Amino acid sequence: MNIQEIDRQYIAGTYRRVPLTITQGHGSWLTSENGQAYIDLGSGIAVNTFGASDPGWIEAVTAQLGKLQHTSNYYYTEPMARLAEMLCERTGMSSVFFSNSGAEANECAIKGARKYSFDRYGKGRSKIITLQNSFHGRTVTTLAATGQDSLHQFFDPFTEGFVHVPAGDREALEASADESCCAVMLELIQGEGGVRVLEPSYVNFVRELAEKRDLLVIVDEVQTGNGRTGKLYAHMHYGFVPDIMSTAKGLAGGLPLGATLFHEKTRDVLTAGTHGSTFGGNPVCAAAAVYILSHLDEALLSQVAEKGAFIRRELEGLRGVEEVTGMGLMTGVKLKKDLNETVARCRDKGVLVLTAHDRLRLLPPLNIPFPVLEQAVAIIKEVIEE
Ligand SMILES: *Cc1c(COP(=O)(O)O)cnc(C)c1O
Secondary structure, three states: OOHHHHHHHHOOOOOOOOOOOEEEEEEOEEEEOOOOEEEEOOHHHHOOOOOEOOHHHHHHHHHHHHHOOOOOOOOOOHHHHHHHHHHHHHHOOOEEEEEOOHHHHHHHHHHHHHHHHHHHHOOOOOEEEEEEOOOOOOOHHHHHHOEOHHHOOOOOOOOOOEEEEOOOOHHHHHHHOOOOEEEEEEOOEEOOOOOEEOOHHHHHHHHHHHHHHOOEEEEEOOOOOOOOOOOOOOHHHHOOOOOEEEEOHHHHOOOOOEEEEEOHHHOOOOOOOOOOOOOOOOHHHHHHHHHHHHHOOHHHHHHHHHHHHHHHHHHOOOOOEEEEEEEOOEEEEEEOOOHHHHHHHHHHOOEEOEEEOOEEEEOOOOOOOHHHHHHHHHHHHHHHOO
């Protein structure tokens, strides 16, 4: 059997796979088993921040591998401490809990918000408001937080205490924010939901309401974080610091790492024994993230913004395009033609793109060279105009 047949035989069928076996990568290029090269505008879903096998990243990871691959969280390790310090200094947040994925980072955010409310108000004030069309993960609790009815099948009963309101609907939010409510949780740009950017005025409204009713604002930056939008974190575009923030995907540039950041109010809410993770903050993953963060400097971030503006300028107004949305190197494109066919045509011509809901989604490596990006965008344009 070839790899694809073995996979279909032995791997649980949760993924609708693309008929492509990737064997190698270099920068923004991926190679398939038959030697075909592709420009990768997906980065493993916003994970490979600096593309595949970045030399500096490999060096940082292998240096740590040579020292120590793992120890339990009973002990202190340097990469984890340095990473937490770096994250807090660059965001203004106060403390960090490390896990291994976006869903886990959100689970921790949810636990932190509920504990904060419990400590101040006692039992019963546990409801968390999230937005329709949001995505917060695949665990039973983060699915309950996710505002997509299509995902709320088969796995009942879900964790109680989540309500979903339409993004931008101020009245619905106000009505839901009653005394049983402890937090509002949102993505500033809904990634899986189709790269939909929240209005700054709506986000301000959420913050003001939260302030009035002592609700925590939790921002899910699993996808928007770590330079993806042209700032280190997307909330920096909106000019505020969340009470709790989660991130993962691109944080360690290709190794599994989640982080939940707590601001002043919530910094001490999770005390000894209230939460934990065996692998969380693993020194190899933490060393990888230290490398990534130290290379997300102003020069690189402004290039992310420029490259994103280039993509949107090129695609906006094309005959086959209905709408282009996004920020930095996170772009959604609503097409007038068949989405899956467009993705397949791009692949035939050597460009890998993603989808999100009814849209094309482009998440290139943040260091994609301009000529490679130009080449990829030219191919996408060609396909859209076919
Ligand atoms: C991908 C994603 C998650 C889930 O992350 P996993 O690492 O797959 O658990 C949660 N929230 C957002 C916004 C995401 O994009």
